[in-house]
Amino acid sequence: xxxQILQFCTSSSGLYWLVVGSDLSIALAYFAIPITMAIVxxxxxxxxxxxxxxxxxxxxxxxxGLTHTAHVWSAATSAEYLGIHAGVGLFCAxxxxxxxIAFAFILPQIKLLPSPAKQRAELEILVARRTxxxxxxxxxxxxxxxxxxxxxxxxxSVENRRAENRETLDILGRLTKELDKMAHEHVRRxxxxxxxxxIAAIDxxxxxxxxxxxxxxSKPMPA
Numbered sequence: 001x002x003x004q005i006l007q008f009c010t011s012s013s014g015l016y017w018l019v020v021g022s023d024l025s026i027a028l029a030y031f032a033i034p035i036t037m038a039i040v041x042x043x044x045x046x047x048x049x050x051x052x053x054x055x056x057x058x059x060x061x062x063x064x065g066l067t068h069t070a071h072v073w074s075a076a077t078s079a080e081y082l083g084i085h086a087g088v089g090l091f092c093a094x095x096x097x098x099x100x101i102a103f104a105f106i107l108p109q110i111k112l113l114p115s116p117a118k119q120r121a122e123l124e125i126l127v128a129r130r131t132x133x134x135x136x137x138x139x140x141x142x143x144x145x146x147x148x149x150x151x152x153x154x155x156x157s158v159e160n161r162r163a164e165n166r167e168t169l170d171i172l173g174r175l176t177k178e179l180d181k182m183a184h185e186h187v188r189r190x191x192x193x194x195x196x197x198x199i200a201a202i203d204x205x206x207x208x209x210x211x212x213x214x215x216x217x218s219k220p221m222p223a
Contacts, residue, residue: 020075023068030065034058049113053102060099063092142190149183 037058045051066088074081114122156179160172 016075020072023071023075027065027068027072030061030068034061034065037061050106050110053106056095056099056102060092060095063088063095067092138190142186145186146183149179149186153179153183 037054041048041051041054041058048054070081070085070088074085153176156172156176160169160176163169163172
């Protein structure tokens with residue numbers, strides 16, 4: 001079986017079909033690749049740098065496919081078709097040289113494009129920085145709200161000691177209870193929002209959530 005295959009491949013007819021099959025396969029591949037690239041370019045034009053270079057490369061691949069198509073056509077018809085070969089060859093030469101020159105001029109700019117890994121690292125650093133700033137702002141807001149609640153609570157306590165009317169004392173007592181509830185709810189919600197999560201520092205270190213909670217609880221809130 002192997003001997004028959006080798007004999008067929010080395011015969012004139014075998015070499016003929018080998019050449020035709022190879023050229024046809026290459027041509028189909030050359031036409032399939034630019035179709036896929038053209039679809040990607042159409043759908044992601046805004047995300048692809050230098051779309052004109054992408055288009056030029058698609059044209060170059062199509063030109064290469066046309067040269068192999070011309071070879072298949074000549075082999076199938078047993079005719080040289082020099083005019084067709086000359087036209088296809090000239091078109092392929094122009095697109096090949098143009099693509100090579102374009103790559104040579106644009107290569108320095110391509111080298112300056114950030115890699116996906118670098119972009120991802122920069123994005124992670126930016127997100128970590130913005131998250132740290134947001135957490136700091138939230139802590140400051142919560143701290144000031146807590147201080148204001150304590151100030152109001154102190155003012156109500158002073159008025160409660162000065163008041164002599166029973167109705168006034170009842171109103172101040174209910175107000176005191178509501179302020180205590182608000183202060184307790186404020187602390188609970190502020191802790192549930194962000195204190196249970198660790199904060200990623202810019203240099204990549206992580207502050208454990210338990211440490212941040214314990215340090216906050218250990219520091220008395222100023223009045």
